[in-house]
Amino acid sequence: MDSEIKKVLDKLEKQSALEKTKQLEIPSEDRMLAITTDTGKLLNMLLRMAGAQNVLEIGMSTGYSTIWMAEAIRKNNGKVITVEKNSKKILRAKENFVSAGLTDIIEIKHGIAKEILTEMSNKEFGNYFDLVFMDADKEECINYFDLVLPMVKKNGLIVTDNMLFPEKYRPEMQKFHEYVEKNHKVVSITVPIGNGEELTIKTEE
Ligand SMILES: C[S@@+](CC[C@H](N)C(=O)[O-])C[C@H]1O[C@@H](n2cnc3c(N)ncnc32)[C@H](O)[C@@H]1O
Numbered sequence: 001m002d003s004e005i006k007k008v009l010d011k012l013e014k015q016s017a018l019e020k021t022k023q024l025e026i027p028s029e030d031r032m033l034a035i036t037t038d039t040g041k042l043l044n045m046l047l048r049m050a051g052a053q054n055v056l057e058i059g060m061s062t063g064y065s066t067i068w069m070a071e072a073i074r075k076n077n078g079k080v081i082t083v084e085k086n087s088k089k090i091l092r093a094k095e096n097f098v099s100a101g102l103t104d105i106i107e108i109k110h111g112i113a114k115e116i117l118t119e120m121s122n123k124e125f126g127n128y129f130d131l132v133f134m135d136a137d138k139e140e141c142i143n144y145f146d147l148v149l150p151m152v153k154k155n156g157l158i159v160t161d162n163m164l165f166p167e168k169y170r171p172e173m174q175k176f177h178e179y180v181e182k183n184h185k186v187v188s189i190t191v192p193i194g195n196g197e198e199l200t201i202k203t204e205e
Helices: 003-020 037-050 064-076 087-100 113-121 138-151 167-181
Strands: 054-058 079-084 106-110 129-134 152-160 186-191 197-202
Touching: 003 064, 003 087, 037 064, 037 129, 037 152, 037 197, 054 064, 054 138, 064 079, 064 087, 064 129, 079 087, 079 113, 087 106, 113 138, 129 138, 138 152, 138 167, 167 186, 167 197
Parallel strands: 054 079, 054 129, 079 106, 129 152
Antiparallel strands: 152 197, 186 197
């Protein structure tokens, strides 16, 4: 991995560890709430295996997961489109992307995910994304799934974080899992990596 990218990931992992162990008192709206390192590696590996180009992220925060994904697709002429509503986090993410040398391949869409996804679904994104990573407001996962599925390529993936942890999200995430399992166009499993990842592959258009 490029040493500048590694440096930024290391810095963000240290920040995240301070936040998770409560060694730093951070107002809730400023918390990174980042994925685990293992989840970052998993996303990176899946994208590399697929030779992926087009990625959509819902819930960027300060860009830790975005960087793991951008690193995997940067040699494929790829691009990550990422959605975030919090302008302070967007500023922090932009600094991280500059330090990692990844600004050219990351497009930030600032706003409310449901509105942005609705707008995108009316544009030229049909069967477009190799991977969609969902990591924003958990109660909207079913709505996001319905909006993004037509935008995912056949054999493309939707990855959803927090299927198992924090435990307070379990009932919501269980409902999401049951909803996805009923859809005959996908095959889906919950993988106990990091905070629990739902891997959903689109098998039919
Ligand atoms: C769990 S954090 C994302 C962490 C990030 N994926 C990472 O690993 O570094 C969730 C983010 O989603 C954003 N978010 C929550 N609801 C949203 C919405 N409706 N529209 C856009 N962004 C939203 C929050 O501001 C927060 O930064």
